[in-house]
Amino acid sequence: MSHAGNAGGQPGTQRTTDRAPVLSEPSRAYAELVAGNRRFVGGAPHHPNQDAGHRAAVADGQHPFAVIVGCSDSRLAAEIIFDRGLGDLFVVRTAGHTAGPEVLGSVEYAVTVLGTPLVVVLGHDLCGAVQAARESAATGTAPSGHLGAVVDAVLPSLRRAEAEGVDDIDGIVDIHIAQTVETLLGQSPVLADEVARGRCAVVGMSYRLAAGAVRPVAAVPAGFATLDTPADPAAPATV
Numbered sequence: 628m629s630h631a632g633n634a635g636g637q638p639g640t641q642r643t644t645d646r647a648p649v650l651s652e653p654s655r656a657y658a659e660l661v662a663g664n665r666r667f668v669g670g671a672p673h674h675p676n677q678d679a680g681h682r683a684a685v686a687d688g689q690h691p692f693a694v695i696v697g698c699s700d701s702r703l704a705a706e707i708i709f710d711r712g713l714g715d716l717f718v719v720r721t722a723g724h725t726a727g728p729e730v731l732g733s734v735e736y737a738v739t740v741l742g743t744p745l746v747v748v749l750g751h752d753l754c755g756a757v758q759a760a761r762e763s764a765a766t767g768t769a770p771s772g773h774l775g776a777v778v779d780a781v782l783p784s785l786r787r788a789e790a791e792g793v794d795d796i797d798g799i800v801d802i803h804i805a806q807t808v809e810t811l812l813g814q815s816p817v818l819a820d821e822v823a824r825g826r827c828a829v830v831g832m833s834y835r836l837a838a839g840a841v842r843p844v845a846a847v848p849a850g851f852a853t854l855d856t857p858a859d860p861a862a863p864a865t866v
């Protein structure tokens with residue numbers, strides 16, 4: 628990979644990692660994530676790259692193959708649900724996977740400095756942040772403290788859901804995931820340029836808490852994400 632996030636490392640250090648080949652293509656990175664999720668769903672995780680040897684091998688630099696912009700929900704631990712380890716995923720999480728300036732900057736860092744080829748927006752069913760925003764909109768009351776900022780960030784998705792006639796919570800979550808994908812690309816010309824050049828893709832995925840399976844709900848470029856998820860036969864094959 629041409630972008631070697633090697634800050635603090637020693638030039639010329641021989642990497643002895645046994646990790647999978649460096650994934651610089653969006654489609655390969657996506658396939659790796661889907662494969663890991665299938666292992667997790669099937670109860671047969673490999674727990675790759677979590678041993679002391681790998682810890683030492685990646686200490687001189689990182690080459691994560693995917694950025695995960697996920698909800699902070701404690702049941703949505705990225706390395707667990709995608710069966711990955713140290714150095715694999717660059718994870719940015721906020722309640723309701725909101726996309727403010729620090730999130731955008733973190734994504735841009737991973738994509739441009741580390742050369743990460745895939746950005747995943749990861750939401751989930753029964754999301755508390757989306758439910759809180761819906762309750763706030765329904766009652767006309769704003770939550771106290773900084774929680775209001777989370778609700779405000781989700782409200783545009785609620786308005787979009789209302790305009791589209793979607794009122795079930797999981798349908799709203801799907802719209803919010805797609806909205807977050809659009810926000811990332813709309814607010815970050817840097818990311819949009821990387822996608823336009825074919826060096827990166829952005830996929831929105833929804834995770835089901837009970838089943839543990841992800842399914843794609845949005846993708847840029849269109850048609851990028853394909854996923855045949857046995858655990859969720861209703862999932863779209865392509866987005």
Ligand SMILES: [Zn+2]
Binds near residue numbers: 722753
């Ligand atoms: Zn959530």
